[in-house]
Amino acid sequence: MKITLLGCGTSTGVPLIGCQCPVCRSSNPKNRRTRTSILVGHGEKNILVDTATDLYSQCLANHVLRINAVLYTHTHADHIHGIDELRTFNYLQREIIPIFGSEETMEFIRRVFAYIFNVTPIGGGKPLLETNAVEEEFDLFGLKILPLEIMHGSLPIFGYRFIEPGEKPKRFAYLTDCSELPEESKKELQGLDFLILDALRREYHPTHFTVEDATRVIAELRPGRAALTHFDHSIDYDELKGSLPAGIEPAYDGMVVEI
Ligand SMILES: [Zn+2]
Numbered sequence: 211m212k213i214t215l216l217g218c219g220t221s222t223g224v225p226l227i228g229c230q231c232p233v234c235r236s237s238n239p240k241n242r243r244t245r246t247s248i249l250v251g252h253g254e255k256n257i258l259v260d261t262a263t264d265l266y267s268q269c270l271a272n273h274v275l276r277i278n279a280v281l282y283t284h285t286h287a288d289h290i291h292g293i294d295e296l297r298t299f300n301y302l303q304r305e306i307i308p309i310f311g312s313e314e315t316m317e318f319i320r321r322v323f324a325y326i327f328n329v330t331p332i333g334g335g336k337p338l339l340e341t342n343a344v345e346e347e348f349d350l351f352g353l354k355i356l357p358l359e360i361m362h363g364s365l366p367i368f369g370y371r372f373i374e375p376g377e378k379p380k381r382f383a384y385l386t387d388c389s390e391l392p393e394e395s396k397k398e399l400q401g402l403d404f405l406i407l408d409a410l411r412r413e414y415h416p417t418h419f420t421v422e423d424a425t426r427v428i429a430e431l432r433p434g435r436a437a438l439t440h441f442d443h444s445i446d447y448d449e450l451k452g453s454l455p456a457g458i459e460p461a462y463d464g465m466v467v468e469i
């Protein structure tokens with residue numbers, strides 16, 4: 211499995227428009243963060259998690275040539291607003307792209323992006339997508355994918371666990387936009403080779419883990435390796451990297467991890 215961090219920034223992106231703080235003015239490319247999303251490569255197939263606002267620039271920056279399926283975590287704007295970019299992949303692949311998520315997420319996307327699913331021609335191109343509501347583990351291109359309920363403030367959303375079968379199965383989980391992990395979900399997160407976890411900033415936030423929360427959860431779950439994501443502009447890459455325990459690192463846009 212090849213995991214590419216397409217974006218690791220919170221909903222505004224970093225730098226923040228108009229902000230003059232040290233991180234927003236930093237010349238370190240690792241302090242430039244597009245909206246949070248990952249790409250999971252398995253053989254010839256690429257599975258995208260969320261269609262972030264910056265999907266267009268993320269595909270160009272990371273030379274993404276195929277998107278064979280999309281998994282949605284939830285329907286906040288920063289995680290879905292790049293959906294129209296999928297039509298380029300329909301042209302390239304000459305096929306409909308399946309998208310997956312909870313029943314509520316699929317219903318929301320059908321309603322909010324009605325132009326995509328409306329059969330009446332509207333002129334201009336539009337994505338060709340097939341919605342799939344999921345709640346249990348399913349198979350996609352040989353990967354086993356388990357949607358896991360996680361809490362984003364009071365909103366239950368999906369994280370995803372991926373298992374690549376083999377002599378020594380590879381286990382990876384992606385939990386963005388998370389402020390609490392239900393015990394049931396924690397049980398499914400044992401023995402991970404790699405975990406990506408939300409850590410918005412150091413200060414308390416009602417709907418996201420802080421760096422301290424995330425570090426504590428990682429110490430409990432003990433994955434082989436972990437990366438933090440969904441940072442705001444209070445997080446300086448180098449400063450955070452120097453302060454984290456061994457085995458935990460801050461994500462940056464374009465980071466690639468192969469397991
Ligand atoms: Zn700033």
Ligand SMILES: [Zn+2]
Pocket residue numbers: 284286362387
């Ligand atoms: Zn969110």
Ligand SMILES: [Zn+2]
Pocket residue numbers: 220221246286288289387440
């Ligand atoms: Zn978010």
